[in-house]
Amino acid sequence: MATTGRAALFFGPGKPMELVDLPVPDPEAGAIVVRVARANVCGSDLHIWRGDGMLAAMARDDGRIIGHEMTGVVHALGPGVSTDWAGRRLAEGDRIAYQYFAPCGRCRSCLRGLSAACAHSFKVLRGRPTEFPYFRGAFADYFYLTPQMAVFKVPDHVTDTMVAGANCALAQVVHGLERVEASLGDDVVLQGAGGLGIYATAVAKQRGARVIVIDGLDERLALARAMGADNVIDFRRLATADERVAHVRELTGGWGADVVCDLVGRASVIPEGLAMLGLGGRYLEIGTFFPGTPVEVDPGLLVSRNIRVEAVASYDAASLQQAVAFLDRNAGRLPLEQVVTDYSLDDINRAIEDQDSGQVTRASIVMT
Numbered sequence: 001m002a003t004t005g006r007a008a009l010f011f012g013p014g015k016p017m018e019l020v021d022l023p024v025p026d027p028e029a030g031a032i033v034v035r036v037a038r039a040n041v042c043g044s045d046l047h048i049w050r051g052d053g054m055l056a057a058m059a060r061d062d063g064r065i066i067g068h069e070m071t072g073v074v075h076a077l078g079p080g081v082s083t084d085w086a087g088r089r090l091a092e093g094d095r096i097a098y099q100y101f102a103p104c105g106r107c108r109s110c111l112r113g114l115s116a117a118c119a120h121s122f123k124v125l126r127g128r129p130t131e132f133p134y135f136r137g138a139f140a141d142y143f144y145l146t147p148q149m150a151v152f153k154v155p156d157h158v159t160d161t162m163v164a165g166a167n168c169a170l171a172q173v174v175h176g177l178e179r180v181e182a183s184l185g186d187d188v189v190l191q192g193a194g195g196l197g198i199y200a201t202a203v204a205k206q207r208g209a210r211v212i213v214i215d216g217l218d219e220r221l222a223l224a225r226a227m228g229a230d231n232v233i234d235f236r237r238l239a240t241a242d243e244r245v246a247h248v249r250e251l252t253g254g255w256g257a258d259v260v261c262d263l264v265g266r267a268s269v270i271p272e273g274l275a276m277l278g279l280g281g282r283y284l285e286i287g288t289f290f291p292g293t294p295v296e297v298d299p300g301l302l303v304s305r306n307i308r309v310e311a312v313a314s315y316d317a318a319s320l321q322q323a324v325a326f327l328d329r330n331a332g333r334l335p336l337e338q339v340v341t342d343y344s345l346d347d348i349n350r351a352i353e354d355q356d357s358g359q360v361t362r363a364s365i366v367m368t
């Protein structure tokens, strides 16, 4: 069995990542060492890589393993681990989906049932790559699952490209749409049909909502339709916010939407989204995840329409379980195979540059 594995270290924006060999740790009681199979470059990795907003502070002189959207197989089970979090038997070689952060279960948020807002979730990711357990990010051969990280077995017919996004975008929208109670009879508007928006389309549909998706790229709008969108709004045709707000009103019988979600990651869409909401509407913020890009909001509009604003930064274990169950149910029925371009870990810098420049939609690192 290998005693070392490769990891790509990130030193800061504009600096190339470097591959190093790190020792493969022995799992402690309750922990699991994962052999990473595939790690996608997520939009938030690009934000970190560019140093957007406050994310520049994530750089470390001694390097940090970034990346979080991934899937892999069990390499070694720690003492006491014999099943996943749903009670299914786990053995070496089993394919798994897992949280990449570790809700502590005992901080103020966790005690109030809000593990997605745990104060300590990301602590383990911040440690040094030269200290146990070394493998703290996705762009590496291994990943160390602490006992707090939820893990679920992946059904055989759910492929690696389908499941790699489960522990980031998919679980996130499952959790977010639950938080805003998107449900039967609701009109849901999704701002943006990237990874988050495409998953949100299918999940909102299956929760019984009518779904309106806004984007400006043909292939994204087509994919949104294939995922079940009832209406799409092409912002190349309706070029102003006023026109788009008026169109949503029209599509919702004059009432306005029950739920609007920012899945774009550009704060400027928020005032437009709030204007689309009807009485009692809920706004879900997921896309713009880093502080530092404020927008103007009319509080009187929120009050007069009884609007609720919710934001989710991560998700709970149940949402990941539901994400895997969603893939299990819909594999073969929905176009869930993510369109990815494969790179080797040696080419990590090129993969990120290509995605940043728009040459590829989604780069995916395959660890072979």
Ligand SMILES: [Zn+2]
Residues within 6 Å of the ligand: 042, 043, 044, 045, 068, 069, 168, 169
């Ligand atoms: Zn992500």
Ligand SMILES: [Zn+2]
Residues within 6 Å of the ligand: 103, 104, 105, 106, 107, 108, 109, 110, 111, 115, 117, 118, 119, 120, 121
């Ligand atoms: Zn906690």
